[in-house]
Amino acid sequence: MLFSAGCYDFTTAWLSDGEHIAYIAKDAVWITGLDGKSTKVLDVGNYGNRALLASPKGNLVAIRLSEAHPSGGATDPTRCLILDSTGKTLCSAGFDKASAIIFPGCWSPDGKSLLVVKDEEGSVLVSVPSGAKRNLPVKWPFYAEDGRLYTSRSVSGGVLVEKMGPGGRVTGSETWAYPDGLPVNGVFPGLLEGKTAWAEKGGEWIRFGKDGKVLFRTGDGAVAWPTRKTAFFHSKEEGYYLLDLGDGSRRSVNAAYNRMLAIEAARHAGGAAKDSEMKVEPLPCEQDSIPSFSPDDTKLALTYGNALYVWDLKTQEVRMLVSW
Numbered sequence: 001m002l003f004s005a006g007c008y009d010f011t012t013a014w015l016s017d018g019e020h021i022a023y024i025a026k027d028a029v030w031i032t033g034l035d036g037k038s039t040k041v042l043d044v045g046n047y048g049n050r051a052l053l054a055s056p057k058g059n060l061v062a063i064r065l066s067e068a069h070p071s072g073g074a075t076d077p078t079r080c081l082i083l084d085s086t087g088k089t090l091c092s093a094g095f096d097k098a099s100a101i102i103f104p105g106c107w108s109p110d111g112k113s114l115l116v117v118k119d120e121e122g123s124v125l126v127s128v129p130s131g132a133k134r135n136l137p138v139k140w141p142f143y144a145e146d147g148r149l150y151t152s153r154s155v156s157g158g159v160l161v162e163k164m165g166p167g168g169r170v171t172g173s174e175t176w177a178y179p180d181g182l183p184v185n186g187v188f189p190g191l192l193e194g195k196t197a198w199a200e201k202g203g204e205w206i207r208f209g210k211d212g213k214v215l216f217r218t219g220d221g222a223v224a225w226p227t228r229k230t231a232f233f234h235s236k237e238e239g240y241y242l243l244d245l246g247d248g249s250r251r252s253v254n255a256a257y258n259r260m261l262a263i264e265a266a267r268h269a270g271g272a273a274k275d276s277e278m279k280v281e282p283l284p285c286e287q288d289s290i291p292s293f294s295p296d297d298t299k300l301a302l303t304y305g306n307a308l309y310v311w312d313l314k315t316q317e318v319r320m321l322v323s324w
Helices: 254-269
Strands: 012-014 020-025 028-033 049-054 061-065 079-083 089-094 101-107 113-118 123-127 133-136 149-155 158-164 170-177 188-192 196-201 204-209 214-217 221-224 230-235 239-244 250-252 299-303 307-312 318-323
Touching: 012 049, 012 299, 020 049, 020 299, 020 307, 028 318, 079 113, 089 123, 158 196, 239 254, 254 307, 254 318
Parallel strands: none
Antiparallel strands: 012 020, 020 028, 049 061, 061 079, 079 089, 101 113, 113 123, 123 133, 149 158, 158 170, 188 196, 196 204, 204 214, 221 230, 230 239, 239 250, 299 307, 307 318
């Protein structure tokens, strides 16, 4: 996954081999295989772990640590740890304030830099594996497919998109018309081939061109965005579905969601799971994770009800790997 969804916390992340998943449980960080047996806890502490983001080019995971020590001592500074697939720390970037980081924003396409967004203070670019930090003067930059940094903001009559060079210096800009003339705060979270972009308005995501022409709209909001090709959405009318970002077509995955609920209900009841007719409801962000996708986009991982689940998006089969 190239970027996270704003302030949401991703509690799962697929490693680049597609065979292992990092996840947060009991405030600790773990890695498990798809067999659910080769599970190990990483030596990063068991408190304050709130976000995982896997590198697109390697087995690296970014973790945010930003809570008071459970012993009652002084609050630890916020840290962003870069780990390899074994859990070894490659580098660590510290921040002055305990809650300085809003979220680890996105990886560069080559996996050599991690963009971190801070509270009202702009952004920080962390180099891997050196851990060197470079402050950027803008709060919401993003990497596009061309490997360059961009930022965007509303201006009179449209959205100003600015290309950034080394150090955050603006090297070029252009103004995009508002989609269907509707003012939006900016475009997210990357320019698709420099021809189309995404904007969020009232909980709905809109894909549009430079001229403001809307290509298609989504449901209530993005839950996960694995690549530039597919997204996982939820809407009140349709439940859960996969959205093709190219043509806007949708494929329901309600069967997988209901199967997970059935497994969860059976686990607590001590019996075998049966097909469920439960009503589809939104995933509660307060206690459950936003899903993450496997590198080949065929599987989805999420924590739900103190368990780690994997969905097969082709067959809609569901497996519980581990529970706690």
